[in-house]
Amino acid sequence: MAPGPGSIVRHDFHKLNRLPPYVFAEVIALMSAARRAGEDVIDLGMGNPDLATPRHVVDKICEGAHNPRNHRYSASRGLPNLRAGISEWYQRRHEISLDPDQEAIATIGSKEGLAHFILMTIGPGDVVLCPDPAYPIHQYSVIIAGGDLRTVPLTPDSDFIANLETAMRRTWPKPKLLLLSFPANPTTQVVDRAFFERVIDFARNNDLMVVHDFAYAEIVFDGYRAPSILEVPGARDIAIEFGSLSKSHSMAGWRVGFAAGNRDMIHALGRIKSYLDYGMPTPIQIGAIVALRGPQDCVAEAVSVYRERRDALIEGLGAPGEGQWKIEKPLATMFVWAPIPEPLRAMGSLEFSKRLLSEAKVAVSPGIGFGETGEGFVRFALVENRHRIRQAVRGIRRFLREAGA
Numbered sequence: 001m002a003p004g005p006g007s008i009v010r011h012d013f014h015k016l017n018r019l020p021p022y023v024f025a026e027v028i029a030l031m032s033a034a035r036r037a038g039e040d041v042i043d044l045g046m047g048n049p050d051l052a053t054p055r056h057v058v059d060k061i062c063e064g065a066h067n068p069r070n071h072r073y074s075a076s077r078g079l080p081n082l083r084a085g086i087s088e089w090y091q092r093r094h095e096i097s098l099d100p101d102q103e104a105i106a107t108i109g110s111k112e113g114l115a116h117f118i119l120m121t122i123g124p125g126d127v128v129l130c131p132d133p134a135y136p137i138h139q140y141s142v143i144i145a146g147g148d149l150r151t152v153p154l155t156p157d158s159d160f161i162a163n164l165e166t167a168m169r170r171t172w173p174k175p176k177l178l179l180l181s182f183p184a185n186p187t188t189q190v191v192d193r194a195f196f197e198r199v200i201d202f203a204r205n206n207d208l209m210v211v212h213d214f215a216y217a218e219i220v221f222d223g224y225r226a227p228s229i230l231e232v233p234g235a236r237d238i239a240i241e242f243g244s245l246s247k248s249h250s251m252a253g254w255r256v257g258f259a260a261g262n263r264d265m266i267h268a269l270g271r272i273k274s275y276l277d278y279g280m281p282t283p284i285q286i287g288a289i290v291a292l293r294g295p296q297d298c299v300a301e302a303v304s305v306y307r308e309r310r311d312a313l314i315e316g317l318g319a320p321g322e323g324q325w326k327i328e329k330p331l332a333t334m335f336v337w338a339p340i341p342e343p344l345r346a347m348g349s350l351e352f353s354k355r356l357l358s359e360a361k362v363a364v365s366p367g368i369g370f371g372e373t374g375e376g377f378v379r380f381a382l383v384e385n386r387h388r389i390r391q392a393v394r395g396i397r398r399f400l401r402e403a404g405a
Contacts, residue, residue: 018143023369027353031363042392045353045363047185047334047381051250051305054298060290061254064283076279077270078106078258085292086243086258093217094228102263103236105270106288108280110215110244110257113269115141117211117240117259118179120272122147127175129167129208131160133367133374135185138213142179150175153373154187161198168206178203181213183226183332186370186379190220190331193227200232200239209265210239216333218248218299221307224331230261240265247334248299249291255280256288306334309382309389316393323397323405336380337367341405345376353378355403360395 027045034041064070077083083100090096090104098104107113118141122128128142132151142149152167154160168175180199182191203210212229220226229235240261246252259269273279280288310329313336317325327338339345340352347355349366356362356378365381367374384392 015144015146018146019140023350023366026350027357027363027366030354030357034357034361039361041357041361041363042384042388042395043363044380044382044384044389044392045365046383048383049247049250049252049334050383050385051302053250053254054291054294056294057249057251057287057291061283061287064286067283070282070286072282073278074280074282074285076273076277078104078279079282079285079289081289082106082258082285082292085289086260089243089292090228090230090260094231096228096230096260098260099263103266104258104260105266105273106279106285107242107257107259107269107273108277109246109255110213110242110259111137112255112277113257113259114138114211114213114242115144116272116276117242117265117269118142118147118177119145120268121145121177121209121265125173126177127171127173128177128179129164129171129175130179131181131184132372133186133370133377134179135181135213136370138179138181139371147176151371151373154184154189155373156187156189161195161202164202175206175208177209177211179211179213180229181215183216183220185216185333186335186365186367186374186377187337188330188333188335190224190226193231196227196229196232196235199229200235203238204234208238209262210235212239212241214241215244216247217243219303219306219334220332221303221310222329222331226332236262238262240269245288245291248302250298250302251288251291254284254287256284256291306382309384309386310336312386312389313380313382313393316390317396321397323399323401325396325400325405334382336382338378338380340376340378341400343405344400344403349375349378356396356399359402360392360399362392362395 083104086104087098087100122145124146126147131154245256349368353366365379367377
């Protein structure tokens with residue numbers, strides 16, 4: 001029977017129904033309500049870079065936008081010079097020689113590329129191994145593609161490779177793909193090249209493809225250098241790595257990403273992109289070429305800003321006195337992953353985040369939103385200036401003091 005006038009037609013969105021509730025939405029809704037009420041809330045929740053895109057990059061994008069030739073459909077795989085620029089970046093930073101025509105591709109941000117690659121590769125019944133906690137799209141992309149997700153605990157006090165081996169023994173059917181990201185969001189955990197050598201050995205022995213999200217490759221501090229998984233001999237036989245200019249060059253809103261690695265995996269990504277998109281607009285691709293090939297002082301400046309903000313937050317919260325909160329300084333990313341103070345940990349990360357918002361006027365991301373292993377933690381995003389971060393420190397310490405922490 002057809003629905004009558006004014007009746008509500010209920011649709012079943014199958015893939016949406018498979019997704020878990022979006023935990024962060026509760027904190028975002030509370031923050032929005034507080035701001036509408038005129039309250040000054042310091043948002044350290046969403047990892048949305050606030051630094052300006054370098055002027056020489058913006059100027060080149062604007063110049064390209066004024067050229068009518070660039071108003072047509074672009075190349076979904078990326079302009080040849082952009083793919084060459086990606087390859088040059090790998091050679092310059094990691095001494096990796098890539099074929100720009102076969103082993104590099106441009107994406108509309110690393111998130112789009114990663115999600116489309118998973119969509120192309122994973123189907124119903126396919127199992128993917130993924131750390132927990134993790135950046136949400138890593139786990140959600142598997143669910144959207146119809147695959148089965150097997151999470152593997154990623155904690156500072158355990159051997160992740162040993163956890164992988166345990167998961168492999170206990171999983172049937174046999175997993176098809178391993179999805180990783182280091183430096184890690186949200187945990188800020190870092191690894192060395194020896195870790196990736198173990199990953200590649202594990203993947204080879206278990207016939208796994210490896211996907212590595214390398215979004216924070218250049219946001220590193222205190223002498224740490226983030227290795228590319230493609231540095232490992234043989235990695236290009238089984239691995240693809242995704243990168244981004246969102247953080248290093250403050251181009252988050254321009255949506256500039258890329259992938260490099262195994263040519264068959266790159267070809268598969270290019271194939272699905274040819275059906276689904278025309279790539280970044282040409283002027284933005286031109287700007288990305290300039291970002292990769294031009295002066296890199298802007299990257300060092302961004303790193304310096306994030307380091308200063310990290311220090312202001314952690315040293316401010318850790319200073320002696322009432323409301324003290326000791327947190328370890330991360331060696332990479334634009335985040336701080338903080339264990340909730342022991343006296344308040346029982347309330348859980350979501351309730352703790354709500355309390356911080358309502359009483360300290362500071363928004364953070366609850367750890368549970370990144371996976372079950374994230375419970376007991378919150379994530380700070382270093383996306384406010386030092387003055388605002390010091391203001392946040394005062395509010396948080398006052399809240400902790402009054403809460404008896």
